[in-house]
Amino acid sequence: MYVMNPDIEGDDLVTKHAALVKRIAYHLMSRLPPSVQADDLIQAGMIGLLEASRNYDASQGASFETYAGIRIRGAMLDEIRRTDWTPRSVHRKARQVAEAVREIENQEGRDARDVEVAEKLGIDLHEYHRILQDATGCRVFSIDDAGVNGSEPPQPVSAQPHNEPLDKLHTSDFKVALAEAIAGLPERESLVMAMYYDEELNLREIGEVLGVSESRVCQIHGQALIRLRARMTEWTSD
Numbered sequence: 001m002y003v004m005n006p007d008i009e010g011d012d013l014v015t016k017h018a019a020l021v022k023r024i025a026y027h028l029m030s031r032l033p034p035s036v037q038a039d040d041l042i043q044a045g046m047i048g049l050l051e052a053s054r055n056y057d058a059s060q061g062a063s064f065e066t067y068a069g070i071r072i073r074g075a076m077l078d079e080i081r082r083t084d085w086t087p088r089s090v091h092r093k094a095r096q097v098a099e100a101v102r103e104i105e106n107q108e109g110r111d112a113r114d115v116e117v118a119e120k121l122g123i124d125l126h127e128y129h130r131i132l133q134d135a136t137g138c139r140v141f142s143i144d145d146a147g148v149n150g151s152e153p154p155q156p157v158s159a160q161p162h163n164e165p166l167d168k169l170h171t172s173d174f175k176v177a178l179a180e181a182i183a184g185l186p187e188r189e190s191l192v193m194a195m196y197y198d199e200e201l202n203l204r205e206i207g208e209v210l211g212v213s214e215s216r217v218c219q220i221h222g223q224a225l226i227r228l229r230a231r232m233t234e235w236t237s238d
Contacts, residue, residue, distance in 0.1 A: 013053040014046075017068055021045035024072050028080075030202055041076045048075025094135045094226060096121060097128075102230035111186050112230075114223070132222030133215065181231045189224035192217060 025041040052071040056064050100120045104112035118128035182193060188210070195201045195209065203217045210217065 011053075013056070013064060013068075014049055017049060017065065018046070020065065020068060021049055021072055024069065025076060028073075028076055036080070040079060044075045044079035045072040048072040051075070090134045093131045094229070097131055097135070098226045098229040101227055102233060105230065112227070129219045132219040132226065135222040135226055177232065178228070181228050184231070185224055185227060189220055189227065192220045193224050196221060 021042055022045075025038055025045055028041060029036065029038055048071040049068055052064070052068040055071075056067055058064070060067075097117060100117045101112045104116050104120060108116075114125060114128060118125050121128065123131075182190065185193065191210070192206055195206045196203075201209070203214045203221070207214045207217045212220075
């Protein structure tokens, strides 16, 4: 007697939604350092898709594509957490900049300026801006991931396993503190964060809106991330 293989339906779902894995992978790639390999994310995403096909329950109301998208993205973020592609020197310099920003803002009672931070670190503005660009590449997260919009999203990611602002998103108090810190960013940094994470514009598109170069947008983004870290010290200390 012929018995239907229960895996057939799951295999069909995997085949039908394989393109979804690539779409999510390349979307994440736009926010990751060049050293991150798309194939690694796709491989992790396919595992997430396979698990989604096995565990999907249509009676829960969500479409398979929505459910699979969450599982795929989660699997990719797990892969990013597992592997830190950023040199330790980048993390060290980012910490030094964040500390300088914190000290200046505590002393002056206002936003720290680029020239002040560079002077405190004993470096020129060119070197300081390079650190900001590197800092942008060494961590990735979404404002939506932070629960700013009131949702309870999948655990977000930081390329550095420890001592990063987004490591403690499971606490509601932290979400409130992060939302307040983002709201308190200088206008241009806040605008870049909103366009990058909420509207999902890329750096080139944001540059066109602001009338600045793509590299300058990267610097502003890096400054915003470091400023957030400096202002969230109580949450990021070991």
